Amino acid sequence: MINAVEVKNITKRFPGVTANDRINLEIKRGEIHAIVGENGAGKSTLMKILSGLYQPDEGEIYIFGKKAVISSPVKAIEMKIGMVHQHFMLIPRFTVLENIILGSEIRAGISIDNKKAKKIVEDLCSMYNFSINLDSRVENISIGQAQRVEILKVLFRGADILVLDEPTAVLAPQEVKELFLNLRRLKQEGKTIVFISHKLDEVLDIADRITVLRRGRVVGSAVPGEITKEQLARMMVGKPVLIDLKKRETDPGEVLLSVKNLRVKDPGGKSVLNGISFEVKGGEIFGIAGIEGNGQKELAEAIIGLVNIDSGSIKIRNIDIKGLSVNQIRKMKVAYIPEDRHKNGLVLPMKVWENEIMGFQRDDKFYKKPLLKLKSAQDFTRSKIREYSISVSSINQAVEDLSGGNQQKVILARELSENPDVIIASQPTRGLDIGATEFVHEQLLKKRDEGKAILLISADLEEVLALSDRVGVMYNGSIIAEFKPGEITLEDVGIYMLGGPEKKVSGE
Amino acid sequence: MNNRFKIILLRLLSPIFAIFLAALISSLVIVFIHQNPLKVFVTMFSFSFRRIDSIAIILYNATPLIFSGLAVSVGFRMNLFNIGVEGQYLMGAFLAALVGFSIKGLPAFIHLPLTILSAIVAGALWSFLPIYLKVKKGVHEVISTIMLNYISFSVIHYFIADLLMDKSQKMLNGLGSPLVRMPKLMPTALMPRMREFLNMFGFNIPKHVYLNWFFPLGILLAIGIYYMLMRTPFGFELRAVGHNPDAARTSGIKPEKVYFMGFILSGAIAGLVGLSDLLGYFGYMDLDFPRNYGFNGIAVALMGQNSPIGIILSAILFGFLNRGAEGVQTFLNVPMDTVIILQALMIISIVIITKVMNDYIKRMEKREVSKNASGRTAGVQL
Numbered sequence: 001m002i003n004a005v006e007v008k009n010i011t012k013r014f015p016g017v018t019a020n021d022r023i024n025l026e027i028k029r030g031e032i033h034a035i036v037g038e039n040g041a042g043k044s045t046l047m048k049i050l051s052g053l054y055q056p057d058e059g060e061i062y063i064f065g066k067k068a069v070i071s072s073p074v075k076a077i078e079m080k081i082g083m084v085h086q087h088f089m090l091i092p093r094f095t096v097l098e099n100i101i102l103g104s105e106i107r108a109g110i111s112i113d114n115k116k117a118k119k120i121v122e123d124l125c126s127m128y129n130f131s132i133n134l135d136s137r138v139e140n141i142s143i144g145q146a147q148r149v150e151i152l153k154v155l156f157r158g159a160d161i162l163v164l165d166e167p168t169a170v171l172a173p174q175e176v177k178e179l180f181l182n183l184r185r186l187k188q189e190g191k192t193i194v195f196i197s198h199k200l201d202e203v204l205d206i207a208d209r210i211t212v213l214r215r216g217r218v219v220g221s222a223v224p225g226e227i228t229k230e231q232l233a234r235m236m237v238g239k240p241v242l243i244d245l246k247k248r249e250t251d252p253g254e255v256l257l258s259v260k261n262l263r264v265k266d267p268g269g270k271s272v273l274n275g276i277s278f279e280v281k282g283g284e285i286f287g288i289a290g291i292e293g294n295g296q297k298e299l300a301e302a303i304i305g306l307v308n309i310d311s312g313s314i315k316i317r318n319i320d321i322k323g324l325s326v327n328q329i330r331k332m333k334v335a336y337i338p339e340d341r342h343k344n345g346l347v348l349p350m351k352v353w354e355n356e357i358m359g360f361q362r363d364d365k366f367y368k369k370p371l372l373k374l375k376s377a378q379d380f381t382r383s384k385i386r387e388y389s390i391s392v393s394s395i396n397q398a399v400e401d402l403s404g405g406n407q408q409k410v411i412l413a414r415e416l417s418e419n420p421d422v423i424i425a426s427q428p429t430r431g432l433d434i435g436a437t438e439f440v441h442e443q444l445l446k447k448r449d450e451g452k453a454i455l456l457i458s459a460d461l462e463e464v465l466a467l468s469d470r471v472g473v474m475y476n477g478s479i480i481a482e483f484k485p486g487e488i489t490l491e492d493v494g495i496y497m498l499g500g501p502e503k504k505v506s507g508e
Numbered sequence: 509m510n511n512r513f514k515i516i517l518l519r520l521l522s523p524i525f526a527i528f529l530a531a532l533i534s535s536l537v538i539v540f541i542h543q544n545p546l547k548v549f550v551t552m553f554s555f556s557f558r559r560i561d562s563i564a565i566i567l568y569n570a571t572p573l574i575f576s577g578l579a580v581s582v583g584f585r586m587n588l589f590n591i592g593v594e595g596q597y598l599m600g601a602f603l604a605a606l607v608g609f610s611i612k613g614l615p616a617f618i619h620l621p622l623t624i625l626s627a628i629v630a631g632a633l634w635s636f637l638p639i640y641l642k643v644k645k646g647v648h649e650v651i652s653t654i655m656l657n658y659i660s661f662s663v664i665h666y667f668i669a670d671l672l673m674d675k676s677q678k679m680l681n682g683l684g685s686p687l688v689r690m691p692k693l694m695p696t697a698l699m700p701r702m703r704e705f706l707n708m709f710g711f712n713i714p715k716h717v718y719l720n721w722f723f724p725l726g727i728l729l730a731i732g733i734y735y736m737l738m739r740t741p742f743g744f745e746l747r748a749v750g751h752n753p754d755a756a757r758t759s760g761i762k763p764e765k766v767y768f769m770g771f772i773l774s775g776a777i778a779g780l781v782g783l784s785d786l787l788g789y790f791g792y793m794d795l796d797f798p799r800n801y802g803f804n805g806i807a808v809a810l811m812g813q814n815s816p817i818g819i820i821l822s823a824i825l826f827g828f829l830n831r832g833a834e835g836v837q838t839f840l841n842v843p844m845d846t847v848i849i850l851q852a853l854m855i856i857s858i859v860i861i862t863k864v865m866n867d868y869i870k871r872m873e874k875r876e877v878s879k880n881a882s883g884r885t886a887g888v889q890l
């Protein structure tokens with residue numbers, strides 16, 4: 001059978017690093033091929049080469065047996081390769097249909113033939129079992145649906161090879177299931193799928209074949225069923241990985257974070273938090289489970305002072321934070337790991353060391369009137385890079401040139417560095433490899449054991465259940481259930497996440 | 509040829525190449541007006557560089573543009589577009605003229621700094637309203653600064669032609685009409701020229717050269733701005749807000765505060781733009797006080813890519829274009845309007861060509877560095 005993609009000796013170098021080092025790879029037509037590897041292993045780079053965003057320095061690519069020079073994304077789609085971007089590139093005010101056809105409209109004379117386009121998209125949807133309302137505005141749809149729109153976009157353009165970079169990182173478990181149904185269906189219809197994921201269970205679940213990258217090289221490939229998760233992890237890292245959290249019993253101390261009857265409205269006046277109450281004590285991790293977009297973001301932003309409180313109160317160590325600035329709240333030893341690292345976590349064009357001290361640039365540690373202490377800042381950054389094993393070629397590199405996982409580590413290192421008492425962690429391990437995820441989990445548990453209060457917001461249910469002492473499920477701006485991990489089944493949690501019967505199973 | 513060498517060469521040649529191409533384009537216009545392009549350019553160069561005094565005049569021409577380029581660039585760094593430098597510098601010059609003529613009996617070492625300070629204050633005040641409206645009401649700064657430019661023209665007209673007009677001008681035998689200007693500034697408010705200082709080093713600068721101490725001041729300011737941007741927390745915050753206000757806010761920076769202070773700073777620098785002319789040349793303010801430095805500052809900042817060194821160099825290039833144009837006008841009898849068109853054409857092509865070239869060099873550099881990094885693999889390398 002002819003290979004959909006064949007990559008021969010591809011090498012791609014960036015300043016100070018060889019991101020892809022003589023990569024050889026064969027992807028069969030009609031298979032789901034997973035690429036796994038640690039943060040910075042070169043996965044995204046390889047995908048970007050396939051989709052025409054980067055040019056390889058050396059090596060050759062064959063698409064359906066023909067030698068190909070993929071000089072741009074347009075060229076890639078001509079060759080039937082479509083990239084589904086991790087950061088969705090959709091226009092919120094447009095409808096789903098408009099977003100799908102944008103840029104490749106079907107023309108009828110000088111006007112756009114929307115009817116015909118709609119027919120085509122509808123056919124695509126029914127063919128691949130995509131359930132989505134083509135007329136709803138993108139600003140009103142969920143993240144899982146937005147991803148479907150992205151996939152439909154490339155299908156509409158005639159892609160036969162779909163490239164997905166960490167498609168499941170932003171999805172709730174239920175949404176992952178749906179995505180996988182879609183992918184299997186696409187495969188049945190003869191499409192070839194290449195995707196990246198850090199979640200090995202998923203990879204073992206859906207992939208036909210797995211290629212493992214380490215430090216820019218292919219270090220092996222595997223077929224699910226012939227390999228265990230542990231073996232796969234070991235292949236990625238090069239040494240055995242312990243996927244086993246040790247959670248000690250602790251005695252929660254005094255309440256460090258208390259939220260009472262919190263109501264928040266969005267700029268349009270729509271209520272997004274409808275009277276939320278909970279407390280987090282020192283030495284405790286309070287987890288928030290739920291599908292993204294149910295008010296989690298607003299909750300986190302209200303606590304750090306980014307959005308205005310409509311009514312109710314938030315207290316840090318019994319001090320009401322109403323009216324305080326973000327800076328004042330941060331100075332009360334509150335740390336915040338935002339869910340969207342590109343929008344809120346980093347200033348992408350600035351240097352790694354500058355991002356590492358962002359927010360602390362006026363602390364005595366880094367500032368001696370009138371100048372920044374360059375050396376302190378850079379030494380600090382170097383020590384964080386070592387502590388968090390952040391892979392960079394220089395601390396003067398723009399942070400946008402780091403791999404996704406390493407960008408996340410830059411934020412984590414910064415936010416956990418000042419010994420915070422209250423930690424708001426939104427999706428703290430999104431995009432991290434298993435080793436780094438493990439490390440962050442350990443850090444969070446360590447902070448908990450040290451008596452800090454942690455609010456953990458995550459779409460990854462397993463993560464929430466593994467780390468939290470208590471879990472609340474958020475739905476539609478309210479916490480509709482609260483329990484201790486182990487008290488109820490995974491299925492029940494799933495029901496709550498979808499808005500199940502309101503019931504309080506308090507553990508206190 | 510070695511690639512790295514090629515990059516360095518390109519770097520150095522890029523502006524020259526840009527100027528050359530721009531010259532080529534303007535040649536078309538020159539041919540169109542029935543002149544010999546070669547002759548025009550030879551005149552420009554020979555007129556500009558033959559004598560030391562001509563070079564000093566170029567630097568004098570560059571002086572206001574250094575200030576206005578810096579003022580605009582501070583805005584650009586925050587992702588704000590201060591089109592209002594024009595109005596801000598006119599107000600600065602006006603207040604300086606007022607302080608310069610109305611306060612009497614002060615020693616120069618107090619009067620001159622006071623005059624300069626009043627220009628800074630006026631520029632800062634004139635930038636206050638647009639940034640206040642921007643931060644509090646979301647009014648776009650481009651709209652409000654353009655409006656304020658018009659207002660400043662009118663205000664100055666009113667004051668110069670009406671309230672503060674110098675009525676004491678003596679007419680010879682009642683002939684002619686008095687100039688529409690404000691009274692002359694006290695000598696204590698004027699900026700000394702650099703002539704005597706330069707002559708100490710053997711340069712022979714004649715009297716008609718008005719190069720004054722604002723030129724070195726402009727260069728010092730450029731260095732200061734550089735340090736402010738790259739080394740102080742405020743500059744750090746300014747750049748962060750300019751690139752990503754959301755992330756800046758999340759880290760505890762108040763973008764509104766940064767916009768406010770940065771814009772006022774831009775206005776304060778703008779206040780200085782007209783002073784080299786006012787305090788180093790005219791000695792009074794009239795209705796014909798030089799205009800357009802603010803707008804040219806936008807081109808200077810673009811061409812200098814917001815870097816202080818780049819701004820100094822492109823200001824000097826503009827100074828040369830002005831000087832050369834004078835030569836062309838005088839010796840080749842080309843009408844003034846044509847010279848202005850020619851100048852504008854050169855400026856536009858230079859701005860565009862440098863941008864294209866710089867992007868090209870950047871891409872080449874990336875490729876080059878990556879080639880030399882072969883063999884090393886991903887991992888921590890400090």
Ligand SMILES: Nc1ncnc2c1ncn2[C@@H]1O[C@H](COP(=O)(O)OP(=O)(O)OP(=O)(O)O)[C@@H](O)[C@H]1O
Nearest residue numbers: 014019039040041042043044045401402403404405
């Ligand atoms: N545009 C760029 N400029 C410089 N270096 C880059 C650039 N893009 C990637 N790199 C470097 O190349 C290496 C591989 O990056 P890549 O994004 O492919 O990793 P990845 O496997 O996708 O990692 P992650 O799991 O963290 O997303 C990293 O060391 C990264 O810093």
Ligand SMILES: [Mg+2]
Nearest residue numbers: 043044403404
């Ligand atoms: Mg990646």
